[in-house]
Amino acid sequence: MSLLEIHGLRKCFGSVVAADDIAFIVAAGEALGIIGPNGAGKTTLFNLIAGGLFPDAGTIRLDGHDITAARPHQRCRAGIARSYQIPRPFENFTVFENLLVAAVHGGRKSEADAAQLCGEILNRCRLLPRANALAGSLTLLERKRLEMARALATAPRLLLLDEIAGGLTESECAELVGTIKELRATGVTIVWIEHIVHALVAVVDRLIVLNFGRKIADGNPQAVMSSADVQQIYIGIEA
């Protein structure tokens, strides 16, 4: 059963083609990783899926419904939640209030029901001790966790994680990977963009590689990482 279907997706910024005829399907319950060099169009792809950008061509379907023209809040209510690469917490809110607004507006819950859900998510994301602290006072790891927790508070079926491990130390990264693994076990479908490939491979079942807005590989993580194209474009640049 496919949850997300993308066909012929195209987006240009002037002469730069950030998404060039991208097509893929994400099955319900799957964890998909997306890698690619800087400027490959990974975040653009997320913005197209979450609704922050509208495509020049192509369609996006969630559960078979065409959501290509839907606005971001409608996509959120339909079940798509995202984290931002550079955390964008509501800084004048507490950590708990950050989740509450997501659960009440995105998840369409009453505040009382939302409180229970938010408490459980905070506990799972190890943010409970900071629940009543202002989001503006959090450390980077806590902000990354908050991005994920806030997205989860909307009770999504599809969770888009944008470089959630970027900028973290090795041990913080391992801790976050642990949390994401636990999350997977709850059944939520995950699409995860990450530069830190070993973190990604520890979680995902499938890997897509983007370069210059095009999909150049799609499949089993080990097979994708060892293919000649990917070795040349991706690993070659990093080495």
Next chain:
Amino acid sequence: MPPAASAHYRIERKTPASYAAAGAACVLVAVLAAIPGFAGRNVVEELIFVYYMLALAQCWNLLAGYAGLVSIGQQAFVGLGGYLLFALTIIAGLDPLVAILLCGLIAAAFALPTALVVFRLRGAYFAIGTWVVAEVYRLGFAQFKRLGGGTGTSLGPEITNQVFGIEWIKSLFDVRTPAARDIISYWVALALAAATLVLVYLILRSRRGLALGAIRDSEDAAESVGVDYFRVKLGIYVITAVATGMIGALIYLQNARISPDAAFSVLNWTAYVIFIVVIGGIGTIEGPIVGTLVFYLMQRYLASFGAWYLIVLGALAIAVMLFAPKGLWGYAAGRYGLALFPIRRRLLVKNQD
């Protein structure tokens, strides 16, 4: 120790201090309501001014401080309310108090199409756009010959003296008609000021208040967690227009004389209001209260200095913006952790055994 998986979570908002503040506020309103019983007419008239400026400031603060809609055209709705009051009483022959309520409803009907125009603009363009719309309103109302055209008109005593309840007040307080009229205006102004304040507080405590806080910090992120910010902002714009229209109607019932230039004055109904909110503390409920008191005191003691009054007003606003950007209340609240109107939601954990 982390809580068990079966832990129970709930929201706490009230604090003992907030109960005390709510009680004190009720007592204060009761005392203020009784003032016409023992104070002179000039005190009553000055307090009417304080109340309607406070109500206007609360409205503008909700709009700009919370919803991020920095309008410099709220005089459109003050003038609209004023003119509607004249039209409904002079032409339609309604009781002024009924007319004030209707003015609010009609203001909403005007606010919706206005919003569809100005909401296409962002930031500074929105601000200028609202001003332009207010000018259009001014020029529009100047065309109505029945309402005095460009020179304006007056409410005759046959209307102002027939306000509902005026005979009862004359006998209750043993006063003449003009003083009784002031007392009615006083109570309406107090009710409007208190209602506006309660309205802002209730909005901030609601789901919409949560959305407003999120929008203020990041519009994109708010949308990505399901906040329909267009609808939230539209709602706030219309609600503010309703309140501002009713306040405008009250102001011109009290003035009994209206002209397009005065009714749609950007200085009186928006610039002074912005001054009040900025020096008091934008984005707080308490700020406009503090700001209104400061403005009233300056108006009272400095107005006789003519141009110097405006220079001092401007200098004070600049000083506050430089040294206490969150306003006088924001500065004090930050230093001493004050909050009379608690809108924060705290998460409480209860482990179940």
